[in-house]
Amino acid sequence: MKINKEGYKIITVSGLICLAIWFFFYWMLTSREDSLLIWASTLFLLVFWGFVVAFFREPRRVRIHDEELVFSPCDGRVVVTEVVTEDEHIKEEMMQISIFMSVTNVHMNWVPVAGTVEYFKYHPGRFLVAWHPKSSTENERTTTVVKMNSGERVLFRQIAGLVARRIVSYMKEGTQVEQNSVAGFIKFGSRIDVLVPKDAKLLVEIGDSVVGSQTPIARIKKAKK
Secondary structure (H helix, E strand, O other): OOEOHHHHHHHHHHHHHHHHHHHHHHHHHHOOOOHHHHHHHHHHHHHHHHHHHHHOEOOOOOOOOOOOEEEOOOOEEEEEEEEEEEOOOOOEEEEEEEEEEOOOOOOEEEOOOOEEEEEEEEEOOEOOOOOOOOHHHHEOEEEEEEEOOOOOEEEEEEEEOOOOOOEEEOOOOOOEEOOOOEEEEEOOOEEEEEEEEOOOEEOOOOOOEEOOOOOEEEEOOOOOO
16 A cells, blocks of 8 residues: 655654553553553554554546546545635636545545646635535635636635644646646545536535545536637
């Protein structure tokens, strides 16, 4: 299993902490000759560290290209599909598709469409639970707008949650990005909002499970000339 580079430091530090705790328990319990507690603490620490390692797993996936489709930028479950007024950059009504990631999901993020990064901004903020309606505007987040070759623009936001305290984005204004290339990483539970043109055809519904870079979530109906 390949591990994402964003996890190297956390995996190493958590592993050392678990090892230190294990030595402490071993030292405390061997004097009591309580082998059951030693084995129980060992198992618990191994499972915990294994969970941390698995969280930063980097799956191998086929990179799909389709200029008409908008792909899910992450693994998770669709929690919102609604028309909203985007007032940060595009400033028009758009269809918002929000995807919630649990701590068991892969937390890599992918670029939903190909094009040029027209806008990128990091916003410091709060850490409300990721499914809270205000998390899109009040939580720590990044906003990326990609202008497609057709002229259409797609916006996606990485949003921190109650547990997630670190958002990593590889997006830079003016750069060309390929569809379903790696966009970043969010650590420990969060959400991504994808805003597509209002007249795009939705391909998912609330409650649907989606796979990042593999599941199409919308189809762009027409291109601007």
